[in-house]
Amino acid sequence: MxxxxxxxxxxxxxxxxxxxxxxxxxxxxxxxxxxxxxxxxxxxxxxxxxxxxxxxxxxxxxxxxxxxxxxxxxxxxxxxxxxxxxxxxxxxxxxxxxxxxxxxxxYRRPAGDRYVRKMLAMVLPHPGRFRLALAAARLGSPFAGLLGSMGETGKRLAGMLVLAPKALPKRVGPKPGTVTMAEGVCRSRVALLSGCAQSVLDPGINAATTRLLARVGVEVVLPRGEGCCGALVQHMGEEEDARDFARRNVDAWMKEIDGDGLDAIVITASGCGTTIKDYGHLLADDPEYADRAARVASLAMDISEYLGSLSLPEPSVKSGLRVAYHSACSLQHGQKVRELPQRLLGAAGFEVMNVPESHLCCGSAGTYNILQPKFADRLKARKVRNIESLTPDVIAAGNIGCMTQIGSGTAVPVVHTAELLDWAYGGDKPAALG
Missing domain, CATH: 1.10.1060.10 (Alpha-helical ferredoxin)
Structure with missing residues (x-):
């Protein structure tokens, strides 16, 4: 051009x-x-x-x-x-x-658009605020239909209510600042991203991941001070806020790297992984953080990447369940991790099926399903049709946004890939499977 x-x-x-x-x-x-x-x-x-x-x-x-x-x-x-x-x-x-x-x-957006974006930026990256907002959403859910008839802003607010879970899950798993020791001989030490939205919507994902890693000889630390990766605000154009989130995470992880060391920074939300792997670019012009951000980015790995680097034992549970694997865009396109999650699930004893039109987004895309509900709903319906055409027993995905989006459109259970692998290798059966 x-x-x-x-x-x-x-x-x-x-x-x-x-x-x-x-x-x-x-x-x-x-x-x-x-x-x-x-x-x-x-x-x-x-x-x-x-x-x-x-x-x-x-x-x-x-x-x-x-x-x-x-x-x-x-x-x-x-x-x-x-x-x-x-x-x-x-x-x-x-x-x-x-x-x-x-x-x-x-560009000065219409007032309603500015309000919704400001609210999302103030709430979603902060787990405490997000939990309170979800509790309030349960009270407001009966009014979703009314809001949906009140213009574009009303439709966006209604979409938030539809996506909000009917009940908040219990807080499970290790808390920030804790270390889960490896069982048997320690072969590696990693940090696990707690993040923001996932820690509220489904804390069981990281709990299952921690159990699985510890069981295969990996020490898992949840550093104090880390939080939102910055993707949610970055995609709304609020770059300085995203850079502030990145700096905070770099500080938290560098303390561990310079202390007892880290072999990897493991991430169970692929949308976050794409952003963290790009920290070197995001902070390239910051003389205080550029080198450290690049080092952090080099250690970032999706959970499937990290598990693929290990020699896993024979699975103790071979369920044979038919699993429709949804490949999150941030994983297959953003990180170029495509076939590895399916291979891990197949080796664990699941019958893995590829979803038709797997390259097309489900419509979640961070805050997209709130800011662009018409497009998001059409993409969700298309994704759900493709998934249900396979008649799966369960849907597996590696990103909480996709799980929430797809789960709001189907009765088929949606679980994280790590939860299925934890079960196959001696952990608890995922709660979503009853």
């Missing part, structure tokens, strides 16, 4: 980086076939190629974002399917991140 940035513009490192990304695009359009929003609308502006043109025009002319640009960039799920498809290696992830920062700084 030909660009026309001025020398003065290119002195800005962010503009220079985006200009290099834009120049790699050859307009081939391969990305349109795998873009979920283009598949739904057929609108070129709802495709990566169309968004790239909008972003180029906005940045190149050094102008504030307008309503059209904000609309179509907002509709992007950041599923990164386009990056898997692209033959030219266009770094769409960092380009759209830059565009969202520019939009957040230069």
């Amino acid at each position: 030909q660009t026309h940035f001025t020398p003065a513009q290119l002195e800005d490192p962010r503009i220079s980086a985006s200009e290099r990304i834009l120049r790699t695009c050859v307009h081939c359009g391969f990305c349109t076939a795998t873009c979920p929003t283009f598949v739904l609308t057929g609108d070129e502006l709802d495709s990566p190629r169309g968004r790239i043109y909008l972003i180029k025009d906005m940045l190149e002319n050094d102008r504030p974002a307008d309503e059209v640009t904000a609309l179509h960039v907002d509709r992007c799920l950041t599923c990164l399917s386009c990056m898997t498809t692209c033959p030219s290696g266009v770094d769409y992830m960092h380009l759209v991140d830059h565009a969202r920062v520019h939009i957040a700084r230069t």
Whole structure:
């Protein structure tokens, strides 16, 4: 793609980086076939190629974002399917991140949109606040239908109520600051991300992961001070907030790395994993944190990646359950971890089935199912149809957002991959399986 940035513009490192990304695009359009929003609308502006043109025009002319640009960039799920498809290696992830920062700084959204985004940024990354919000949502759930008829803001609030669990799970598993010792000979020491939303919505995931790792000889530490990875606010264009979350996590993990050491930072929410693996880029221009952020990013591993690096024993339970494996976009496209989770489940004795159209997003995408409920609902319905066509006994996934989204549209139990593996290797049967 030909660009026309001025020398003065290119002195800005962010503009220079985006200009290099834009120049790699050859307009081939391969990305349109795998873009979920283009598949739904057929609108070129709802495709990566169309968004790239909008972003180029906005940045190149050094102008504030307008309503059209904000609309179509907002509709992007950041599923990164386009990056898997692209033959030219266009770094769409960092380009759209830059565009969202520019939009957040230069475009004044309607009042209702600003309110919802501010509320999400203030609540979701903070487990205590999120737990209180979910408790309040149970009281408000009877009014979801009424809210849904009260304009776009009402629909978004109604969507939150629909997604909220009917009952909050009990707090289980180790608390921050604790260390779970390995059983038998210790072969490795890892930190396990507690995070934010997952620790409230389903603390059983990390509890099962800790049990499984300890059972196979891994010491697991939950460092004090770590929390939200920053993805939730970053995808809304609030980059400085995301950088603050990243710095806090880097500080927490570096204490462990410089102390007793870490062999890996294990992450059970793949959306967080994609962000943490990118900390080196996010903090590249921070002289105090750049090197440490890159070191942290190099240690980050999805739980399936880490388990795949171990020699696991023979499973003690071979259930033979039919498992529909949902490959989260952040795992298959963002981290390029595709077949490993299925192989782990298959080796553990499950009959693993690949979901049709597995490259298409389920519509969760962090806060997307709240901010873009129409698109999210259509993608959810499509994903659920594809999954249920397999008549599975259980759905496995590696990301809490996907689990919540898909679980709200089907009666088939949805569990984390790590929960099934914990069960197969001597742990408790996942509660969702009764």
